[in-house]
Amino acid sequence: MYERYAGLIFDMDGTILDTEPTHRKAWHEVLAHYGMRFDEQAMVGLNGSPTWRIAQAIIEANQADFDPHLLANEKTAAVKTMLLDCVRPLPLIDVVKEWHGRRPMSVGTGSESAIAEVLLTHLGLRQYFTAVIAADHVKNHKPAPDTFLLCAQKMGVDPSQCVVFEDADFGLMAAHAAGMDVVDVRVL
The missing domain is CATH 1.10.150.240 (Putative phosphatase; domain 2)
Structure with missing residues (x-):
């Protein structure tokens, strides 16, 4: 898909x-x-x-x-x-596991990096992601595209070739502003 x-x-x-x-x-x-x-x-x-x-x-x-x-x-x-x-993983983590090793993946979050890194490591998920871009990594936060653009850069992928999975309106706006396709997980 x-x-x-x-x-x-x-x-x-x-x-x-x-x-x-x-x-x-x-x-x-x-x-x-x-x-x-x-x-x-x-x-x-x-x-x-x-x-x-x-x-x-x-x-x-x-x-x-x-x-x-x-x-x-x-x-x-x-x-x-x-x-x-x-905290527990949500069902979408199955997509992460399915695509691990097949495509570079990253996390683009409004949380601080200290929280994101600790959580992903604690749950045994950090190794799936090339990069974790958090609120303290960018000056302009969602709905600005900066978080997702930095994710694409760290993965070495053109933004137009990325898809973003999001559950928040600000994130959906940020993905569109970055020129990326987006999946609104609230409707999955």
């Missing part, structure tokens, strides 16, 4: 790994310390964004005066303690 592509790129959170419930739990715990809350639907709209951008949206929604980078760091620390015990 994907033979016509020279490279496969996978989003991580919600696409190949079931991390979303753990991320929400970490946000709830961190925000409870400050009497803040977040709207679940608004958070879904921010899927694929770096943590500091989500923190900024939460701060604005709560009309609070916090540094979004500090709040993001606190959430990242909280989620690190939870993820290794809670």
